[in-house]
Amino acid sequence: MSSEMSPIDRAKYAAAVKAVDYVQDGMKVGLGTGSTAFWMIKRLAERVRDEGLRVTGVPTSSRTAALAREEGIALTTLDEAGWLDLTIDGADEVDGDLNLIKGGGAALLHEKIVATASDRMIVIADAAKQVAALGSFPLPVEVIPFGWQTTQKLVEELLEGMDVLGREVQVRQMGGMKLLTDQKNHILDLHLKHIGNPRQLAMVLNQIPGVVENGLFVDICDVLILGQADGRVTVRDLDAGAASEVAADLTEPDNIFAEGGE
Ligand SMILES: O=C[C@H](O)[C@H](O)[C@H](O)COP(=O)(O)O
Numbered sequence: 001m002s003s004e005m006s007p008i009d010r011a012k013y014a015a016a017v018k019a020v021d022y023v024q025d026g027m028k029v030g031l032g033t034g035s036t037a038f039w040m041i042k043r044l045a046e047r048v049r050d051e052g053l054r055v056t057g058v059p060t061s062s063r064t065a066a067l068a069r070e071e072g073i074a075l076t077t078l079d080e081a082g083w084l085d086l087t088i089d090g091a092d093e094v095d096g097d098l099n100l101i102k103g104g105g106a107a108l109l110h111e112k113i114v115a116t117a118s119d120r121m122i123v124i125a126d127a128a129k130q131v132a133a134l135g136s137f138p139l140p141v142e143v144i145p146f147g148w149q150t151t152q153k154l155v156e157e158l159l160e161g162m163d164v165l166g167r168e169v170q171v172r173q174m175g176g177m178k179l180l181t182d183q184k185n186h187i188l189d190l191h192l193k194h195i196g197n198p199r200q201l202a203m204v205l206n207q208i209p210g211v212v213e214n215g216l217f218v219d220i221c222d223v224l225i226l227g228q229a230d231g232r233v234t235v236r237d238l239d240a241g242a243a244s245e246v247a248a249d250l251t252e253p254d255n256i257f258a259e260g261g262e
Pocket residue numbers: 032033034035036037089090091092101102103104105106107108111
């Protein structure tokens with residue numbers, strides 16, 4: 001492993017390497033978004049180049065599409081692919097039931113569609129993302145621009161009756177403007193501190209007109225791979241039962257570290 005990597009990138013890279021081991025020749029793979037998915041794409045590209053691995057990727061964001069193209073990974077659309085063997089993506093938080101908060105990078109809508117259209121979703125993260133209960137990370141909710149302030153009020157009203165500790169809602173800004181997602185929507189960040197019932201919250205948020213999707217991923221993740229800075233990874237596979245701790249194979253050519261994560 002490169003000594004120039006920060007400890008957090010080492011942890012993300014370790015998880016990414018392990019996850020890419022799951023990719024087999026001929027697979028259709030959903031490619032996640034974010035700084036952890038960055039390392040997964042670099043590693044996948046390395047296997048494509050070095051082993052002649054044939055994969056077709058479905059990117060979950062314009063950023064991921066650009067990176068994958070640059071790295072020489074063949075891409076297609078979800079509609080062309082139809083159904084995927086595997087999706088590998090990062091997360092902002094993960095709880096003990098493998099429920100997730102995603103969308104810190106505003107890609108939650110495409111990510112949820114792609115992960116749901118996959119036989120398996122593998123989540124990769126540094127170990128600090130694991131929490132007892134979701135909610136410390138603000139929950140992203142994608143809303144259409146039309147009437148977004150009304151939608152925000154409806155979300156705030158809904159939160160009054162929910163099992164959460166905080167209720168502040170902010171529209172996400174970028175460069176002094178309201179952020180636009182790949183679908184040209186806005187993101188509301190819900191500062192909830194603690195989410196008592198993620199399944200219920202995920203369902204009721206999506207019933208509000210104007211809400212397109214929320215960043216709670218419930219019953220979607222099948223395998224969790226948590227990396228640590230020393231290269232060890234913990235794998236929790238819901239199909240395989242108990243968690244296992246193994247060392248990822250971190251031998252890699254230097255060129256994978258030519259640039260840092262997002
Ligand atoms: O919208 C972004 C995605 O949900 C990311 O997968 C998530 O924010 C985790 O990103 P990172 O790996 O950079 O922490």
